[in-house]
Amino acid sequence: MSWTDERIDQLKGMWERGLTASQIAEELGGVSRNAVIGKAHRLGLQSRPSPVKANDAPKKAAVPPRKPASAAPATEVEAAQRPATPAPVAEAPAPVRAFTPAAAPAAPAPVTDEAPVVAPKPQPRIVSVGPGGFLRQGPGDQQAPIPPAPPRRLVPAKPSAEIAGKTSLLDLTERICKWPMGHPGEPDFHFCGEAVNPGFPYCVEHCGRAYQAQLPRGTRRPPPPLPFGGPRVR
DNA sequence: CCCTGATTCGC
DNA sequence: GCGAATCAGG
Numbered sequence: 001m002s003w004t005d006e007r008i009d010q011l012k013g014m015w016e017r018g019l020t021a022s023q024i025a026e027e028l029g030g031v032s033r034n035a036v037i038g039k040a041h042r043l044g045l046q047s048r049p050s051p052v053k054a055n056d057a058p059k060k061a062a063v064p065p066r067k068p069a070s071a072a073p074a075t076e077v078e079a080a081q082r083p084a085t086p087a088p089v090a091e092a093p094a095p096v097r098a099f100t101p102a103a104a105p106a107a108p109a110p111v112t113d114e115a116p117v118v119a120p121k122p123q124p125r126i127v128s129v130g131p132g133g134f135l136r137q138g139p140g141d142q143q144a145p146i147p148p149a150p151p152r153r154l155v156p157a158k159p160s161a162e163i164a165g166k167t168s169l170l171d172l173t174e175r176i177c178k179w180p181m182g183h184p185g186e187p188d189f190h191f192c193g194e195a196v197n198p199g200f201p202y203c204v205e206h207c208g209r210a211y212q213a214q215l216p217r218g219t220r221r222p223p224p225p226l227p228f229g230g231p232r233v234r
Numbered sequence: 235c236c237c238t239g240a241t242t243c244g245c
Numbered sequence: 246g247c248g249a250a251t252c253a254g255g
Contacts, residue, residue, distance in 0.1 A: 003247085021239065035248050037239060042246070048239075175236090 001030030003039060011036060015045050167193030179206035 001007070007028055014024045021036040028036070040046070167190050172178055177192035178201045194203035202210050 020237085022237080032248070033238090034250080038241095038248055039246090041240075046240090 001028075008039070008043065011039060012043065012045060015040050015048075018048070166190030177201070177203035177206055179203070179210070 003011075010028060011024060014027060015036075019027070021033045021040070025031050025033045025036045031039075166181075166188070167176060169191070171193065172191060175196050177194040177196050179192035180189065181192060182189040192203055192206055194205070196202060197204045197207045200207050200210075
């Protein structure tokens with residue numbers, strides 16, 4: 001597979017949407033996770049916090065090259081100049097301020113027939129009216145800054161409670177047992193999810209169910225359970 | 235072990 | 246330019 005314009009666009013989109021390199025590789029097909037990462041970097045798509053590169057302090061060589069090559073000790077000067085208190089990391093996202101729900105109540109307050117004690121919010125004391133009509137406020141009357149909207153991120157719909165913690169179709173990998181549990185269409189349909197018997201699509205237990213020894217012809221054997229139509233067994 | 239992204243380097 | 250191999254952290 002080659003990096004056609006279309007595939008590059010797909011890569012960009014998925015990368016920016018936060019999909020992992022593995023997911024992107026699987027989605028595109030024909031490429032490895034490494035290929036995706038390599039391409040993303042070549043495209044300048046870097047960013048995204050890496051689990052292994054969280055800070056900006058290079059310390060020593062974070063990844064000592066296999067070949068020491070021309071290891072530049074020039075970083076010593078920079079290190080000396082670096083202030084003891086590290087400046088705010090530019091690359092890191094701004095710290096998320098505590099979201100104050102009071103400013104944007106997501107749900108109405110519980111209704112009770114008790115005393116509807118509406119806390120008399122102390123309105124900002126208006127000292128005077130300035131030119132142009134704006135209200136002057138005392139130094140202590142500054143209204144608290146409106147908290148920024150909480151960061152939002154599109155997240156897959158929460159799975160139903162029935163399959164919470166179960167192995168869904170999307171969870172399947174080559175090393176996860178794909179033995180179906182329940183029946184497709186049912187709310188709690190899921191997959192076994194155990195580690196597979198290496199080389200097989202099922203775990204050891206379900207391999208035992210999926211693969212049965214070939215018996216000689218004519219051998220009496222108990223009728224196998226009907227896959228459909230029979231009583232549902234889980 | 236599994237996963238993640240970053241980096242290197244031969245092709 | 247490409248991506249396998251490798252590294253390093255979770």
